[in-house]
Amino acid sequence: MAAPRMPSVSESNLTRYLQEIRKFPMLEQNEEYMLAKSWREHDDVEAAHKLVTSHLRLVAKIAMGYRGYGLPVSELISEGNVGMMQAVKRFDPERGFRLATYAMWWIRAAIQEYILHSWSLVKMGTTAAQKKLFFNLRKMKGKIQAIDEGDLHPEQVTYIATELGVPEADVVSMNRRLAAPDHSLNAPLRQDGDGEWMDWLEDESESQESQLAESEELGKRRALLKHAMATLNERERHILTERRLQDEPTTLEDLSQVYGISRERVRQIEVRAFEKLQKSIRNAAIEERLASEQQLAEADS
Numbered sequence: 001m002a003a004p005r006m007p008s009v010s011e012s013n014l015t016r017y018l019q020e021i022r023k024f025p026m027l028e029q030n031e032e033y034m035l036a037k038s039w040r041e042h043d044d045v046e047a048a049h050k051l052v053t054s055h056l057r058l059v060a061k062i063a064m065g066y067r068g069y070g071l072p073v074s075e076l077i078s079e080g081n082v083g084m085m086q087a088v089k090r091f092d093p094e095r096g097f098r099l100a101t102y103a104m105w106w107i108r109a110a111i112q113e114y115i116l117h118s119w120s121l122v123k124m125g126t127t128a129a130q131k132k133l134f135f136n137l138r139k140m141k142g143k144i145q146a147i148d149e150g151d152l153h154p155e156q157v158t159y160i161a162t163e164l165g166v167p168e169a170d171v172v173s174m175n176r177r178l179a180a181p182d183h184s185l186n187a188p189l190r191q192d193g194d195g196e197w198m199d200w201l202e203d204e205s206e207s208q209e210s211q212l213a214e215s216e217e218l219g220k221r222r223a224l225l226k227h228a229m230a231t232l233n234e235r236e237r238h239i240l241t242e243r244r245l246q247d248e249p250t251t252l253e254d255l256s257q258v259y260g261i262s263r264e265r266v267r268q269i270e271v272r273a274f275e276k277l278q279k280s281i282r283n284a285a286i287e288e289r290l291a292s293e294q295q296l297a298e299a300d301s
Contacts, residue, residue, distance in 0.1 A: 006053060006081070009074045017074075021056040029098065036093035051088045051099060052081075058100055059084050062107050066115060076111050083110030096224070096285030133166045133174050140164065141175075151175065228280035235259065236273035243270045 009017040027035070027050070035051050038044040063076040087103035112135060140160045141152075152160070152175055161168040229237055239259075242250035252263040259266070 006049075007056070009077050009081075011072050011074045014074055017077075018060060021053070021060065024053040024056060027051075027054045032099055033093045036088075036091055036099065039088065040092070048088050051091075052084055055084055055100060055103060056081065058103065059107050062104065063111060066111055071115060076114070079110045079114040080107045083107040086110070092282075094286060095282055133164050133170060136164060137171070137174055224281050224284050225277075227284055228277045231280045232273050232276060236269060236276070239266060239269050240273040240277065244274065 007017055007020045032051065032054075035044075035047040038047040039051065059080040060077055063073060063080045066076050067073050083106040084103055087099070087106035090106075091099055091102055093099075116134070137160065140163060141156075144156055144159060151172065157168050157171050161171045164171075229240075232240065239255055242255060243252075252266045255266045256263045
């Protein structure tokens, strides 16, 4: 995406970068909608640039959550920014969702892929279960208060392996790869001591208004999905759920045996069901937007 120059980030200017991106204003929903329409329909690069820069704080906040993997935060932010640009490129404002809700998945995916590549997990395999282990092991250790460095106790290994559905040997191996001291929240962002991690985290904490908006957005998405799923027949709904809505999707082969049809036929049903789901969600979002505009018009008259 060709766009006006964005703030550059490196470890040496991280503090200045975090301060600079706070200057970009947050967008109201209607303004975001119009900018997204302008980019999507007219290739308005300036509009795309505003959409990206208004969400740089979101990228930085998500990147901070991955700082425990021993990689430079500036690099995590840079990768997240790439994911943000990809999200803007593919964002469809007519679906009724806010850009932040859609972009979070692209940002996390970009950062996680970078981390996986940097850790050379290809030597251990890159199955969905192993990726899940990689990104959930620290949280699981915190849950069972296994915060000491070194190997886990056998019962802890068994518990984590059972909860995440992976072999115990994978848990032991992954824990050793991740055995690095956590960063203190009071540690300086740079060696010269200019600012601490805690300063940034406090400044970026979500307000009650943001939490409420996010909760309402999630409820809206769930309602649209539930309504759209109801438009599918039982077989379409089951195949789509197994293929698209599971952490570890069911294989085409397994589903072909369940229904006594070919794998290609299962794939066709999956694609058709997904297209029907998209159409239903899009139509519902348009109807909701038109209803809202009508209410505003009636209120103004």
